[in-house]
Amino acid sequence: MKKNIFYFIVFFLIFNLSLFSKMRVEAEKVIKKEISETYRFQGSFSIEKNVNVFPKIRGVLIKLFVKNDSRVKKGDIIALVKRDDPGYKFKPNRITAPISGVVSRINAYEGTRINPQSPLLVISSYNPIILNVNIPEYVFYRIKIGTKVTININGIEKPYSGIVYTKENAGDPKTKLPVLKIKVKNPEYKIVPSVLGEAVIELGKRELVLAPADAVFSSDNGYFVWKIEDGRAFKKYVKVGELYGKYFEIKEGVSEGDLLVTFGAEKLRDGEEVIF
Secondary structure (H helix, E strand, O other): OHHHHHHHHHHHHHHHHHHHHOEEOEEEEOEEEEEEEEEEEEEEEEEOOEEEEOOOOOEEEEEEOOOOOOEEOOOOEEEEEEEOOOOOOOOOEEEEOOOOEEEEEEOOOOOOEEOOOOOOEEEEOOOOEEEEEEOOHHHHOOOOOOOEEEEEEOOEEEEEEEEEEEEEOOOOOOOOOOEEEEEEOOOOOOOOOOOEEEEEEEEEEEEEEEEEHHHOEEEOOEEEEEEEEOOEEEEEEOEEEEEEOOEEEEEEOOOOOOEEEEEOOOOOOOOEEEEO
């Protein structure tokens, strides 16, 4: 009887010592989930084009019907020029607006001499207006020309709609990021250059493999996880995508259902036994 009790105590101690020798961790499974991808990027507006307006004849500017920031429509009379050839009388020559827009610069005033080689003024096109946004490459290459974009602007309650019409992957000199140019209809000229706008880009839904963010670690050699197999933790390098809330997209390295260490990995050694 005493001998049986002795063996029981020994077995109990060995069993508990084996438990204490294992690293205690917390773990969570890799999941697969459909994610709705919506991205928001800040940008600034610029005008689509500037047009220099030249007089057709040499003469004296006798009447200017516009000033800086005046709105004009294509075909509007913006100035009258008197031809100054001695000994001849001419009707004042009309200068009309070649495009609709806003007068952004005036180079001559009434009473001054002008000629066909020097622009009288500059008209800037405000409709459409262009939103320029810098975006990371992982989104840039997935956006197509013609993609519809929702535009939000502080101080304007109703959102605008825009269309991607140019992609410049050479990158912005300051940010080094590719540039997306979005054309936005601006018939009432409420949006002006240099105003900030938010581009909301929806790329639809994708089914992604997701790992808990707490299970993903970084090193000089890249990102890695501790994958539990048969009660042991093994170090696995993974290719990581974007962060979606509390989960990282995993492009390579682990699969749906794999069990990963989320807490207690600081002192783990490759292949070490764990309990959770």
